[in-house]
Amino acid sequence: MLYIFDLGNVIVDIDFKRVLGVWSNLSGTPLATLSERFTMGQAFEQHERGEIGDEEFADKICAELGVSLSFEQFSAGWQAIFVGQRNEVVDIMQRLRTEGHRVVVLSNTNSLHCRYWPEQYPQVGESADRIYLSQELGMRKPEANIYRYVLEQEGTTPENTVFFDDNYDNIVGATALGITSIHVVDNKVIPAYFN
Structure with missing residues (x-):
């Protein structure tokens, strides 16, 4: 997956x-x-x-x-936007990789923030197989092309993909392509999904 x-x-x-x-x-x-x-x-x-x-x-x-x-x-x-890392999610990402799954980050972000968060939260990069950033790709969620690009790069299909995002529009965009999409409304959603 x-x-x-x-x-x-x-x-x-x-x-x-x-x-x-x-x-x-x-x-x-x-x-x-x-x-x-x-x-x-x-x-x-x-x-x-x-x-x-x-x-x-x-x-x-x-x-x-x-x-x-x-x-x-x-x-x-x-x-100042950054508050802190959700360690329980990082742990889940690491566990998924250990189990042989592919784990990536897909973020609408910008070069200013990318000068900051990778240093502050190095475990994010260490817990992902690849990081896809909107400002490097020239497209952003919920545009369909950004999801298609990630699937193509990862060599997989929507049916074999699960996507977690806090923005409802991004969830709608991914769901329209057939990706199982989970709306993260608080810090309990992801741990609950994997239990």
Whole structure:
């Protein structure tokens, strides 16, 4: 079997409020104002596909939020998203590999985050046979092509694949291709699935 794990809120806990909290403190803009203005819009998607660089992304988000932050300040907030690793999921990934299954990570992410999380959470890379990242592939979930690409690279079929993701749209996208898809709504879902 091929097991595909998303990264954020599947293997590693993330909290976007932490990002806005840092930006609020650094810019003096109320958190409520930033929460109201922030959207995962076009710039966000372009950055996740690797279509725009980190500094251009930072400029666009700062403009959308109406804040003035240096690139270093922006980055400090952006990396605050990471909370901690879900060790029980890492253990399951390692066990699956020991049992002879193929285990990969498929994440909508960006080059800025990839400068941070592999160092902070080295066990993620050690527990996966391969890591597929949206900004390297030029496509992102829930686009059908990204799932097809992973299946093709792994030499397997949707019927022999299980996918875990916290984003419902990504689950819908994978399910449409015939992949068994599990919506990870909290940290109990994956351990419960394997019990």
